[in-house]
Amino acid sequence: MPVFSGVLLVIIVALLFLCFVTVQQGTVAVITVFGKFRRILHPGLNFRIPFIEVIFKRISYQNRSKELKFQAISQDQANIYFSAMLLYSVLNEESTTIENVAFKFVDEQSFMQALIRSVEGEVRGFVATKKQSEILQLRSEIIQHVKGELDIQLEGWGYHLLDIQINDITFDEAILRSMAQVVASNNLKAAAENEGQALLITKTKAAEAEGNAIKISAEAERQAAQMRGQGVALFREEVARGMALAAKEMESANLDASFILFSMWTDAIKHFAEYGKGNTIFLDGSSNNYQRTMQQLMSTLQGFEGNDGNTPEKKK
Structure with a gap:
């Protein structure tokens, strides 16, 4: 009797052991009954009917x-x-x-x-x-x-x-070589285009800079010429005014106005002699040339007096 009880206890423990199934995390167990799909067991401790419900396959649903x-x-x-x-x-x-x-x-x-x-x-x-x-x-x-x-x-x-x-x-190796050649040729083409664009930009900028420099230089030259012209005009105006004034004073003193012109002529010759770079001054000392020079100077003086509105003839 004690032996039978022990055997029965062992059988019961074995049956209980077979009734519980552990399913690992990340997997499920497929249960079949007599070869037909019955249900699935999820992770953890699960109960099943021993010898009837059979684990057909364990399936992982992990990646x-x-x-x-x-x-x-x-x-x-x-x-x-x-x-x-x-x-x-x-x-x-x-x-x-x-x-x-x-x-x-x-x-x-x-x-x-x-x-x-x-x-x-x-x-x-x-x-x-x-x-x-x-x-x-x-x-x-x-x-x-x-x-x-x-x-x-x-x-x-x-x-x-x-x-x-x-x-x-x-x-294939042949295709790789041809692709490498295509890439190399495209790179060379791109480099040439970039170099051409850079050269074009450089030339364009240089031309623009040169054009701007020419414009600035021309504008400066124009302003300088205008200022020189104004200076010459002022100089001539002052000379005319001074000569007219001197002519009036000499006429009021009953002196010949041609003396002024003669003095200016001799001062000019003196200036040429002092500041000229040459070593020789040629003068025509004939009476005809002297007379012609004086006539020219007198006509110049009359022009100055005419601008003032008073001529020797009017005053006489």
Whole structure:
């Protein structure tokens, strides 16, 4: 009797042990009854009916990643090599979703193969419509295209494609060399254009500066000439006024006005002799030349007096 009691106690403890199941955080347990899906067990301590409810599979709904490397052909028949990473997870913890994840594929390997081939197919289909020169600039468009096309399909499997990152895009060696040559030629072209623009700007600025300098110089010369002309005019006015005044005074003293002109003529010769750079002054001392010179001086004096309104003839 004591032995039977001990055995019964052991059986009861074992049954109790089999009735409780622990599910780890981040996973759920799929329960089947006689091979048919019944329910799911969430993280923590769960109760089940021993020998009837069986844990078919434990499914993680944590994020998972997968590295991909594959080849595609562009519209212009260029080989393009991609290196990408997939980030995916179970869509949610709902019973329908977990059921799809558990029973859509035979095993995890089959699901991964389908996922990888689907991604590669979408990328190849997109790349086949583009030229190789456009691919490097369409990285984000490729990602958006793949996600847009696969999201609905993956939801039917119970998964969600969180992200796809294209880490590297490479080409054949010949294409890489040609692309490098194109880039180098474009850089040389840009450098030549920049140099030409810089030279044009330099020439333009120099021409503007030269033009402004000419304008400033011309304006200064114009003002200087105007001032010189005004000075000469004032000088002549003062000379005329002084000569007219001297002529009046000599006439009031009953002296011949030609004496002033003769004095001016001799002062001029003296000035030439003192300040001239030459060593010789040639003068025509003939009576005809002297008479002609005096007549010219007298006519000049009469002109000065005429400006004043009084001539020797009027006063006489």
